[in-house]
Amino acid sequence: MPTRRPAAALALAAGLLVIAGGATGLLLTRHSTPAMRPLAAGVGALPAPTAPIVAPPQSTSPKPVAAPVSLTIPLIGVQTKLLTLGLTSTGTLQVPLLSQAGVAGWYKGSPRPGSIGSAIIVGHVDTTSGPAVFDRLDQLTRGNKIYVKRADGTLVEFRVTSVQTYLKDHFPTEDVYGPVPDPELRLITCGGAWDYATHHYLSNTVVYATEVS
Numbered sequence: 776m777p778t779r780r781p782a783a784a785l786a787l788a789a790g791l792l793v794i795a796g797g798a799t800g801l802l803l804t805r806h807s808t809p810a811m812r813p814l815a816a817g818v819g820a821l822p823a824p825t826a827p828i829v830a831p832p833q834s835t836s837p838k839p840v841a842a843p844v845s846l847t848i849p850l851i852g853v854q855t856k857l858l859t860l861g862l863t864s865t866g867t868l869q870v871p872l873l874s875q876a877g878v879a880g881w882y883k884g885s886p887r888p889g890s891i892g893s894a895i896i897v898g899h900v901d902t903t904s905g906p907a908v909f910d911r912l913d914q915l916t917r918g919n920k921i922y923v924k925r926a927d928g929t930l931v932e933f934r935v936t937s938v939q940t941y942l943k944d945h946f947p948t949e950d951v952y953g954p955v956p957d958p959e960l961r962l963i964t965c966g967g968a969w970d971y972a973t974h975h976y977l978s979n980t981v982v983y984a985t986e987v988s
Contacts, residue, residue, distance in 0.1 A: 840889040841925035843881050846896060850919050851911035857881045857896065857923075870897055876907035879962075888923040889931040889958050889986060893951070897963045909964040913938065913980050921960060921984050933960045933984035940966045940978045951981055958986035 845856050858880035860869040871880050879898035886892035899907035921933040941947060951961055960983075967978025 840887050841927035843888045843923045845924040847922040876902045879908050893959045900964045934987050935984045937983040940980050960984040
């Protein structure tokens with residue numbers, strides 16, 4: 776994983792589509808000369824799922840859980856409310872506006888955290904003015920704890936099982952979004968090398984976690 780971490784870098788997408796109106800996506804690695812970087816011109820969009828994102832119904836359906844409202848990751852100091860995100864008009868995932876870079880968002884087309892399937896949460900890593908909500912996401916390792924609070928006051932605990940970085944051109948959509956038999960969580964932002972020609976990051980960082988509570 777990259778280790779360069781100056782105070783500010785360029786806002787860019789986590790591979791999720793740029794929101795209309797100026798959002799440039801999710802960010803990850805910090806760079807050494809942020810003042811020399813123009814605003815990102817655009818990024819490769821991370822597509823929304825093209826197939827069901829939840830596992831097939833089981834013979835005994837679990838009780839529905841409440842919608843998520845906040846995310847806590849003690850190891851890296853994350854304490855954020857959760858926005859509710861959908862799809863853009865072009866069918867790709869929304870991301871928080873850059874003015875909301877300190878807040879993560881849950882994709883409402885994915886399961887609610889604690890339900891069967893892969894719940895998707897995305898967030899910026901930094902902007903031109905400094906670190907954002909997922910600034911240290913790449914520091915997580917297997918066994919670290921993640922907590923999601925839900926609207927009914929319940930708290931669901933997850934444990935990190937893997938942290939992966941993928942080139943955006945080879946993003947494993949099925950692995951990230953695909954059906955799983957247990958309640959799982961995916962945290963997504965950008966990472967890898969910075970492309971000076973296109974002004975965006977070449978990779979996505981994905982944290983995989985499984986419910987333990």
